[in-house]
Amino acid sequence: MRRLTMVFLPMLLAVAVHLTPTYAENRIDGQRPDAPELAAYGPHAIGVRTLQMVNRDQVDILKIDPKAAKPETLPRYDRALTVEFWYPAEKAAGGETALNAFIRDGKTEVILQGKAVRDAPPAKDVSGLPLVIISHGYPGNRYLLSHLAENIASKGYVVASIDHSESTYRNKAAFGSTLVNRSFDQLFVLSQIASLSKDPKSFLNGKVDADNAAIVGYSMGGYGAVITAGGGVTQKSVDYAWGGPHGTLAVHKSGSKTHDTLPDPRVKTVIAIGPWGMGYGFWDAETLKGIKIPMMFVAGSVDDVSGYENGTRAIWQLATGVDRSLLTFDNANHNAGAPMPAPKEADKVDKDLGFNLADHYSDAVWDTVRMNNVAQHFVTAWLGKYLNSDAKMDAFLTLVPAANKGVWATEKDGTPKAEHTHWNGFAKRTAKGLRFEALKVGE
Numbered sequence: 001m002r003r004l005t006m007v008f009l010p011m012l013l014a015v016a017v018h019l020t021p022t023y024a025e026n027r028i029d030g031q032r033p034d035a036p037e038l039a040a041y042g043p044h045a046i047g048v049r050t051l052q053m054v055n056r057d058q059v060d061i062l063k064i065d066p067k068a069a070k071p072e073t074l075p076r077y078d079r080a081l082t083v084e085f086w087y088p089a090e091k092a093a094g095g096e097t098a099l100n101a102f103i104r105d106g107k108t109e110v111i112l113q114g115k116a117v118r119d120a121p122p123a124k125d126v127s128g129l130p131l132v133i134i135s136h137g138y139p140g141n142r143y144l145l146s147h148l149a150e151n152i153a154s155k156g157y158v159v160a161s162i163d164h165s166e167s168t169y170r171n172k173a174a175f176g177s178t179l180v181n182r183s184f185d186q187l188f189v190l191s192q193i194a195s196l197s198k199d200p201k202s203f204l205n206g207k208v209d210a211d212n213a214a215i216v217g218y219s220m221g222g223y224g225a226v227i228t229a230g231g232g233v234t235q236k237s238v239d240y241a242w243g244g245p246h247g248t249l250a251v252h253k254s255g256s257k258t259h260d261t262l263p264d265p266r267v268k269t270v271i272a273i274g275p276w277g278m279g280y281g282f283w284d285a286e287t288l289k290g291i292k293i294p295m296m297f298v299a300g301s302v303d304d305v306s307g308y309e310n311g312t313r314a315i316w317q318l319a320t321g322v323d324r325s326l327l328t329f330d331n332a333n334h335n336a337g338a339p340m341p342a343p344k345e346a347d348k349v350d351k352d353l354g355f356n357l358a359d360h361y362s363d364a365v366w367d368t369v370r371m372n373n374v375a376q377h378f379v380t381a382w383l384g385k386y387l388n389s390d391a392k393m394d395a396f397l398t399l400v401p402a403a404n405k406g407v408w409a410t411e412k413d414g415t416p417k418a419e420h421t422h423w424n425g426f427a428k429r430t431a432k433g434l435r436f437e438a439l440k441v442g443e
Helices: 002-019 146-153 175-196 220-228 245-252 308-318 368-386 391-397
Strands: 045-059 076-089 098-102 109-113 129-135 158-163 208-218 267-273 295-300 324-329 434-439
Touching: 045 146, 045 175, 076 146, 076 175, 129 146, 129 175, 129 220, 146 158, 146 368, 158 175, 175 208, 175 220, 175 245, 208 220, 208 368, 220 267, 267 368, 295 308, 295 368, 308 324, 308 434, 324 368, 368 391
Parallel strands: 129 158, 129 208, 208 267, 267 295, 295 324
Antiparallel strands: 045 076, 076 158, 098 109, 324 434
16 A cells, blocks of 8 residues: 555645645745845834825816927826835734736736735834835836835835836836826836825824935936935927927926025935936936935946936936945846736737847846846945934945955954955945945035
């Protein structure tokens, strides 16, 4: 009888495996062994919820014909936005941890797997948490930076990631809508959250402090974040025939009454990852003087979408009115740090788009999880400094500019020697291929 069991057990296991449906496990919470110190998840359990918001009576860019005469009255509509929230949750909460998301083709729905529990009760022992608003690229969606949203929520932040209407994989439309609406969306969501924080019926009641907020924007989200930080656009960009039709982008023009209300005092800092626009003349040295809040920029040194020397790096150099830093992934392209790992289902060529969908998320040189971990580390340090006034974070932001030139020199007990300049928070031999540069006001 024992011999029969031994013979048939492998066959039974094979049948069981064959009959069990298989799903791609698309993890967004990866932590590599070489992840820097602050990339680790924080002490809080995490919840995730979806809310619908409507910004009423906005200019309907899609109904304006740029080839026709300018209408006397611009068409208007109620602009719908879907917002995903990650937040500290009760530790005992159990439930679904999957996120259902569409990928770059706008047709394929996949399951992303993280640590956050759907609709978990907010943690009872926290209140007045800092707010972080995440703004995706064009096209993108609210899950594109979900790795970052979940990670920083575990450290005591409420994170709101926006689906920007007419700019997602599912409803991508005229580029002019993104140009005009991106900053407005960011500020509208901020105001909505401020109201929800005082609403007894909202899960955010008392949990979030909208007066202590940051914006993290990637690509076109970074474009919007630069405007929100005070960087008004140029007349040249207002006049583009392919931009905001009939001068509708003028609401963001540097020196205009509408733009001069920025930056909003509730926004204490901005992180712009590969912000688009500088290479097309959307800002110049004069208009970037309007930036009045500290900024961290993140970029790949060979970014061929937003540009590096004439793109992100140029914005960083010209924003002379504030303290600001620039994290560079050497030899990385436009996907440096921001996108989550490519879902397994994205590894296919889309005939309509003409490229492998995985390219939308990946980099040819850098591993995505490695970039995500580095981004999580620096974003944690930056937010800790500017939203939580945590002086300990300065040690992670005061670095020899080129990581490759850092020197590892410690005593036998691990105490750093005087000549030790290796990047703080990075284990020995792991701070390579990165640069972190800082400029002060007036520099």
